[in-house]
Amino acid sequence: NDSAELKALDLAHHLPAQADYALLEQLGGSRIITHAEGCVITDIDGKSLLDGMAGLWCVNVGYGRSELAEAAYKQMLELPYYNTFFKTATAPAVRLAAKIAEKMVLSNPDLKHVFFNSSGSEANDTVFRLVRHYWTLKGEPDRQVFISRRNAYHGSTVAGASLGGMTFMHAQGGLPIPGIEHVRQPYLFGEGFGQDPDAFADACVQDIEDRILSVGPDKVAAFIGEPVQGAGGVVIPPQSYWPKVEALCRKYGILLICDEVICGFGRLGQWFGHQHYGVKPDIIAMAKGLSSGYLPISAVGVSSHIVEVLKTGGDFVHGYTYSGHPAACAVALANIGIIEREGLIERTREVTGPYLATALTRLDGHPLVGEARSIGLLGAVEIVSEKGTNLRFKGAEGHAGPVVRDICIKNGLMVRGIRDTIVMCPPLIITEAEIDRIVDILEASLNEAEPVLRA
Ligand code: PLP
Numbered sequence: 001n002d003s004a005e006l007k008a009l010d011l012a013h014h015l016p017a018q019a020d021y022a023l024l025e026q027l028g029g030s031r032i033i034t035h036a037e038g039c040v041i042t043d044i045d046g047k048s049l050l051d052g053m054a055g056l057w058c059v060n061v062g063y064g065r066s067e068l069a070e071a072a073y074k075q076m077l078e079l080p081y082y083n084t085f086f087k088t089a090t091a092p093a094v095r096l097a098a099k100i101a102e103k104m105v106l107s108n109p110d111l112k113h114v115f116f117n118s119s120g121s122e123a124n125d126t127v128f129r130l131v132r133h134y135w136t137l138k139g140e141p142d143r144q145v146f147i148s149r150r151n152a153y154h155g156s157t158v159a160g161a162s163l164g165g166m167t168f169m170h171a172q173g174g175l176p177i178p179g180i181e182h183v184r185q186p187y188l189f190g191e192g193f194g195q196d197p198d199a200f201a202d203a204c205v206q207d208i209e210d211r212i213l214s215v216g217p218d219k220v221a222a223f224i225g226e227p228v229q230g231a232g233g234v235v236i237p238p239q240s241y242w243p244k245v246e247a248l249c250r251k252y253g254i255l256l257i258c259d260e261v262i263c264g265f266g267r268l269g270q271w272f273g274h275q276h277y278g279v280k281p282d283i284i285a286m287a288k289g290l291s292s293g294y295l296p297i298s299a300v301g302v303s304s305h306i307v308e309v310l311k312t313g314g315d316f317v318h319g320y321t322y323s324g325h326p327a328a329c330a331v332a333l334a335n336i337g338i339i340e341r342e343g344l345i346e347r348t349r350e351v352t353g354p355y356l357a358t359a360l361t362r363l364d365g366h367p368l369v370g371e372a373r374s375i376g377l378l379g380a381v382e383i384v385s386e387k388g389t390n391l392r393f394k395g396a397e398g399h400a401g402p403v404v405r406d407i408c409i410k411n412g413l414m415v416r417g418i419r420d421t422i423v424m425c426p427p428l429i430i431t432e433a434e435i436d437r438i439v440d441i442l443e444a445s446l447n448e449a450e451p452v453l454r455a
Pocket of ligand 1: 226
């Protein structure tokens with residue numbers, strides 16, 4: 001049947017992303033996903049799973065939106081492609097830039113220019129070059145150092161993975177490239193266990209300031225961070241963290257960059273995650289929820305004060321064949337239209353986000369759960385070996401997470417295990433009944449995992 005054939009072709013020819021190829025061989029090939037509707041994905045063998053990850057943190061409006069397929073079809077018939085290199089643009093690209101600007105100025109009136117790319121990684125590569133170029137043009141060519149955080153994820157390209165703070169990624173390919181410093185992450189459960197959240201936030205911010213001073217304040221170009229670290233394990237910072245980071249950036253004249261690739265387009269109950277924390281970044285990167293993953297597209301939002309400097313430098317020699325791809329832009333516009341029309345931001349902020357938070361409290365008493373936390377529709381469950389501590393099974397990170405994740409998947413819930421943190425990020429259209437199902441499956445799976453982990 002097709003299933004056996006496709007799995008054999010997968011093993012013979014296809015190298016999936018971030019995969020252990022030897023393990024895939026043992027498993028007999030990848031799970032082939034064939035269709036999806038709403039919040040449910042189905043594989044070629046007929047197994048359906050509730051998609052607790054919105055694909056890969058991206059299918060914000062859910063699956064099966066024929067409106068988005070029609071937007072792509074219509075645009076492809078009219079003009080499938082044109083570039084933005086020849087002093088040219090297309091109507092969808094221009095309209096999408098204006099639409100994104102409308103959402104960015106809600107928090108920062110100066111943030112109203114948009115540069116397009118195709119992925120979150122490319123967006124961060126754009127940020128990297130643009131910022132360094134900006135400081136050079138501004139007459140401060142020594143300001144080239146980026147400060148990022150340990151366990152940050154900013155993509156898989158050379159600049160993206162270097163900006164990111166995952167040491168196991170750095171170990172592959174000789175990264176990071178020079179000029180990137182990684183400081184403490186505001187991970188209260190893991191690194192500030194039992195501490196007062198504000199005191200912990202102060203210590204994290206102090207670490208940034210110490211690094212600025214050791215690098216030399218006149219050498220630091222920018223600070224970059226995800227409002228809530230996603231792939232790092234849904235690290236929700238104490239509420240006081242971001243305003244203090246912003247104040248530090250202003251104190252030393254450093255640009256503030258928010259990577260909104262996961263947090264953008266409603267995830268935290270605002271158009272952008274930084275709007276939840278009340279800060280005004282100079283630059284933001286976005287992707288994923290911008291098109292709900294229906295076509296690849298990303299964007300970098302840039303403040304006018306930066307664009308004014310870029311104007312003094314002639315061509316900014318940076319761009320991609322698919323920058324402003326008209327079909328992707330048309331789909332993104334239609335996607336934002338759905339988010340607006342269905343009030344998905346407000347619904348996340350006022351209804352489903354609080355509902356998830358309450359539902360997760362059902363896990364608080366579970367012997368394996370060290371903490372269950374969420375913000376908007378982004379959640380995490382910390383698995384510990386001893387209740388009331390943050391100790392991990394076998395005294396090391398990464399043993400329990402995959403066990404619980406695999407049992408959840410077997411039981412019909414697609415989640416991700418990041419070290420020992422089970423993370424979830426469902427489509428923003430999720431219903432209260434589906435949220436209950438997520439938590440029910442999590443609870444049953446934790447019960448099933450406990451004897452396995454304690455054996
Ligand atoms: N930045 C963040 C915060 C991300 O979570 C991701 C992907 O997960 C990226 C950047 C990279 O995006 P992409 O996979 O589209 O290159």
